[in-house]
Amino acid sequence: MTIRRIEVRERVMERNDALAREVRARLRAAGVTALNLVSSPGSGKTLLLERTLQDLGEDLRFAVVTGDVQTQNDADRLARWTDDLVQAVVTGGACHLDARQVTMALEAVELETLDILFIENVGNLVCPASWDLGEAEKVVVFSVTEGEDKPLKYPKMFREARHVILNKMDLLPHVPFDVERAVAAAREVNPDLEFFFTSALTGEGMAGWYDFLRSHVRRLSGAGV
């Protein structure tokens, strides 16, 4: 018996991350900002995007890639608000999107005409944290019907993100949710997190989110939007 040892040292995520780097380079060359929206199921990602497309659709050009375990319901909902492309990825059981799926979805997207690519990830605060999709940043959508300690329970996701949208603010009078405690919990795992406080249902607080999107586009285009 001759045991041969092979030193490998290959990162398990290397293939995904190489594809993500290609996606990022293509997006940068085309001047497109990609935002990867992550959350638990039911935080309001799709409604938030519906309202965003409705309100900014005349100023900015969007495409959306949605990921769900089954159905393309979210993509159908979003397609009502934009003439641009909405691509549904049905993961068929997988709990996250990976860079290969985004690469395939982008084959149908004309990047040169776009300002912003939204990637609506599978509703899951665990697994999508580990997959780089080539996005400019991850944005966590968190809602006042969840527990304030969610950032402490799912720290990796909140560490990977730079912005948090605290959604369903219209429900705040009806639920025992402590906003300060939630913000403190999130900043405990990631002190650099910045917050938007929104209700995608009523439109409350969406202006700050829209300013953020416009600032991303201005930065890439160098022109006033």
Added chain:
Amino acid sequence: MHEMSIALEVCRITESQVGREALPRVREVGLVVGTTSGVEPDNLLFCLEALLMRPPFLHARLNLDVIPGDDLRVSYLEVDDDDPPN
């Protein structure tokens, strides 16, 4: 929850290193898993042990080294070159 995806990726990396025909002769897979890598070591062990005991593998062991940090990588492979391939 995504440990099976990670386990399959470990198998793919192993195959790319040794070639498919040598997979039955892989005796040990060394894996480094960081405590903040987002992977649950016991769950990954469960998934990978199941994969490493069935074709195209035969009976490869997993040596899982849990360390602090974000690292998640295949560190080494051991192959028995005298074992006739199936």
